[in-house]
Amino acid sequence: MIAVLGAGNWGTTLADLIASNGHAVRLWTRDPAQRDEVNARRSNEAAVPGLRIAEGVSATSDLGEAVRGAALVVMVIPSRGFREVSSALGEVLAPEQAVLHATKGLERESNARMSEVLLAETCARQIGVLSGPNLAAEIARRKPAGTVVASRFPRVIELARRALSCPRMMVFAGDDVLGVELAGALKNVVAIAAGAATEMDIGENAKALLVTRGLAEVTRLAVTMGANPLTLAGLAGIGDLMVTCASPRSRNHRVGAALARGERLPDILAGLGMVAEGVYAAVAARDLARVHRVEAPLLDGVYRVLYEGTGCEQALRELMTLPAGRDVARFQSAS
Amino acid sequence: MQPGTGWDEAHIASEVVARKVERILRDASGDGGRGLGAVINDTLYHERVRLQGAPDDERTRADGAFHARVRRDLPHATPARQRALVREIVARYVGEITGHFDPRVYRFATRVLPYALSGLMQGFSPSALLGELRGASHLDEHLLLEGEVEGLQGVAALGTVILAPTHSSNLDSLLIGYAIYRMKLPPFLYGAGLNLFSNPLTSFFMHNLGAYTVDRRKADPLYRETLKEYATVALEGGRHNLFFPGGTRSRSGEIESRVKLGLLGAGLAAYRHNLLRGSAARVFVVPCTISYPLVLEAASLVRSFLQETGRSAYVVVEDESSRAQRWVDFLRGIAALDLRVHVRIGRALDPFGDEVDAQGGSLDPRGRPIDPRRYLLRDGAVTEDPARDAEYTRALGRRLVESWRRDSVALPTSALAFALMDVLRRDLAQPDLYRLLRAIGADTPVDTARVEAAVDRLLAELQALERAGGLQLADGLRATDGRGVVDRGLRGLGAYHATPVVERRGAQLVVLDADLLFFYRNRLEGYGLLGAPRLCPAAGPR
Numbered sequence: 001m002i003a004v005l006g007a008g009n010w011g012t013t014l015a016d017l018i019a020s021n022g023h024a025v026r027l028w029t030r031d032p033a034q035r036d037e038v039n040a041r042r043s044n045e046a047a048v049p050g051l052r053i054a055e056g057v058s059a060t061s062d063l064g065e066a067v068r069g070a071a072l073v074v075m076v077i078p079s080r081g082f083r084e085v086s087s088a089l090g091e092v093l094a095p096e097q098a099v100l101h102a103t104k105g106l107e108r109e110s111n112a113r114m115s116e117v118l119l120a121e122t123c124a125r126q127i128g129v130l131s132g133p134n135l136a137a138e139i140a141r142r143k144p145a146g147t148v149v150a151s152r153f154p155r156v157i158e159l160a161r162r163a164l165s166c167p168r169m170m171v172f173a174g175d176d177v178l179g180v181e182l183a184g185a186l187k188n189v190v191a192i193a194a195g196a197a198t199e200m201d202i203g204e205n206a207k208a209l210l211v212t213r214g215l216a217e218v219t220r221l222a223v224t225m226g227a228n229p230l231t232l233a234g235l236a237g238i239g240d241l242m243v244t245c246a247s248p249r250s251r252n253h254r255v256g257a258a259l260a261r262g263e264r265l266p267d268i269l270a271g272l273g274m275v276a277e278g279v280y281a282a283v284a285a286r287d288l289a290r291v292h293r294v295e296a297p298l299l300d301g302v303y304r305v306l307y308e309g310t311g312c313e314q315a316l317r318e319l320m321t322l323p324a325g326r327d328v329a330r331f332q333s334a335s
Numbered sequence: 336m337q338p339g340t341g342w343d344e345a346h347i348a349s350e351v352v353a354r355k356v357e358r359i360l361r362d363a364s365g366d367g368g369r370g371l372g373a374v375i376n377d378t379l380y381h382e383r384v385r386l387q388g389a390p391d392d393e394r395t396r397a398d399g400a401f402h403a404r405v406r407r408d409l410p411h412a413t414p415a416r417q418r419a420l421v422r423e424i425v426a427r428y429v430g431e432i433t434g435h436f437d438p439r440v441y442r443f444a445t446r447v448l449p450y451a452l453s454g455l456m457q458g459f460s461p462s463a464l465l466g467e468l469r470g471a472s473h474l475d476e477h478l479l480l481e482g483e484v485e486g487l488q489g490v491a492a493l494g495t496v497i498l499a500p501t502h503s504s505n506l507d508s509l510l511i512g513y514a515i516y517r518m519k520l521p522p523f524l525y526g527a528g529l530n531l532f533s534n535p536l537t538s539f540f541m542h543n544l545g546a547y548t549v550d551r552r553k554a555d556p557l558y559r560e561t562l563k564e565y566a567t568v569a570l571e572g573g574r575h576n577l578f579f580p581g582g583t584r585s586r587s588g589e590i591e592s593r594v595k596l597g598l599l600g601a602g603l604a605a606y607r608h609n610l611l612r613g614s615a616a617r618v619f620v621v622p623c624t625i626s627y628p629l630v631l632e633a634a635s636l637v638r639s640f641l642q643e644t645g646r647s648a649y650v651v652v653e654d655e656s657s658r659a660q661r662w663v664d665f666l667r668g669i670a671a672l673d674l675r676v677h678v679r680i681g682r683a684l685d686p687f688g689d690e691v692d693a694q695g696g697s698l699d700p701r702g703r704p705i706d707p708r709r710y711l712l713r714d715g716a717v718t719e720d721p722a723r724d725a726e727y728t729r730a731l732g733r734r735l736v737e738s739w740r741r742d743s744v745a746l747p748t749s750a751l752a753f754a755l756m757d758v759l760r761r762d763l764a765q766p767d768l769y770r771l772l773r774a775i776g777a778d779t780p781v782d783t784a785r786v787e788a789a790v791d792r793l794l795a796e797l798q799a800l801e802r803a804g805g806l807q808l809a810d811g812l813r814a815t816d817g818r819g820v821v822d823r824g825l826r827g828l829g830a831y832h833a834t835p836v837v838e839r840r841g842a843q844l845v846v847l848d849a850d851l852l853f854f855y856r857n858r859l860e861g862y863g864l865l866g867a868p869r870l871c872p873a874a875g876p877r
Contacts (some may be wrong), residue, residue: 096712123699
């Protein structure tokens, strides 16, 4: 039995995928109407329009009922609500249960990673993170994809593979939890820049420049914090960045495009009606870059466009007139 | 099966040999195994390398003869004979590790030790010590025992304890031995480095402290695994243990930020074995800090730290602590200067790093009771899973480091050194640590008033840190000001070391040993004090 906490579009999609692989899934949602819709009509129209949810999924609004006896608990809760749900999870979780989270964000104020929140709020130790180029809408429509599960515990990877892996989903393994978490959160900031660049119609060259330098900044920051540099070249890094920057469907991309049209942030968020993690991650990126003394002009530029009223044109001009240093860090040969 | 608490020393030793041999046989056979011959050859190889650099003494010759015989036998050994050779090698290691242990002498020494240390401080010659059973009260004035003493006494009655102190000095094990005596706890087993057996004074105590021998020059993985197995079985046998998880003494003076996980994992292994045997006997890990106003061997430690380039192998450095006279001088110095060493006991943890309550029950991070046994369950049964258990031990290591930082006691010597170094760093504006240390000298005096002002700022930060639970302050840093701290700090830093670290000249302070100033300031590294950047290079990868 596998528990999926959170019935948004990604949570619902994952629950459906896991159940399609033949596992019993308990899908937890706070909203009784959503629970009843899943159980009675096999649908969750608000989250994943058109999906017919597999029979193995049973929804519940009782967290204890969802979690009790589950070998694996999959947390798909936005970063803003993550601590609150973790705290409630701490009341019902047992030490032997594995927890996999699929949240690409950092906590506001504390800038904590989601695995750190879990460690602080629950007895969970066997923790992993799921990330990668996974547009929920495509996976819900049974299109093929790949993802990465990172954990220091091989058992967590084994459980996640057993749950998720199938001919339309490849599950790659890793042990760099911090790197995958930071990549997943911070790439959203770069995606906002890519969205703006697309809207501004400054050309593919410029867009590739922005995305690559953005990734270089994310890499520098993540590596300073302890990540494996190659994690950023993997599915959770480049992989996710490609899909987020290429797809106008991505929320962060849409935020960037709206900013470039000169819309104001509160209006954009109201219009989106969903969480765009990059909007918060931009604050975290700026804080972390300062604390760790890492230069990150592009991430900082996105912050200023979001929160300080800097125009996209001006931010771009500033970036283009910065002195250009090395492209990549010097290669340290092993010999 | 029977619970392990009734095991005697002979049983523990034979259990270690039996388990280790069984494991080797299992690992060497089967598809993935590389065969017993390869295992034995590994030992012969590592031991030959070690013996090439070893002094020509009786021990070396005996080891050489043993290896020669094994080497001769190996090429035509039948499988049965190979198994016998493996057993011989392991039994030899176990004999060496446990060779010094004599429980009767241990109990005697535990009673004598405090008087002996007191005697040293009062100025008796080492040879007269053992006959001099005077009151230990003098020592009590200089060794302050603080923190969760009752908590430690409580868990020691509920299960087996691993006491895990910070490690600054070879004096640590003696002081902890005395602290254990004062807390009226039964003896703790302790794995002492072979070098401690070379100084006649420490050798006496090491032979008798319940110490088993750790030879750090033995690189043979089989030896290291046997050591860990010994600690594990001893814990299962109900023997409390003293581990220094940092491995070696902190050479920079900084509180250890990394721990060696190998030995530390013995606690979890013992707990798991207890459960698999049907015993509910628990294992607790109790962090502890030892804060010295002066460190016996500070000079050689910091020099070896500064000389170290990259990840050199462990080198046994001849240092001050190998000479008995230095111990006597040091203890007398502490007494004469009226200084105090703080031994502070932290909150007990379970082998997974969870805090435990007064009844020994494990608590989750939010204080909810949990059953630690369940961390070991897979499909409802307790299992062995090396990758999983190594991660649990890493978490335990992190909790130990956090606890050490919170329970470290800031002292006037470190406060003065930290503030003075910060003033010098700003004045001299050197590009790196090594140039900074070279630039400091008799020709870079600092006005005392400036240092006092810096100490005042530091005191305010330290007091705020203590209120937030981030660090402890010694009495010498309470209800005082910059001037008082500079006076106290100078008393320590000016007197014990061969060259005074800092000296007062008129209205100025002069640093005569920048390396030692660096060593003492490092105790306050990593707390973000005075807005200073990290000066001490972070520990390299392990």
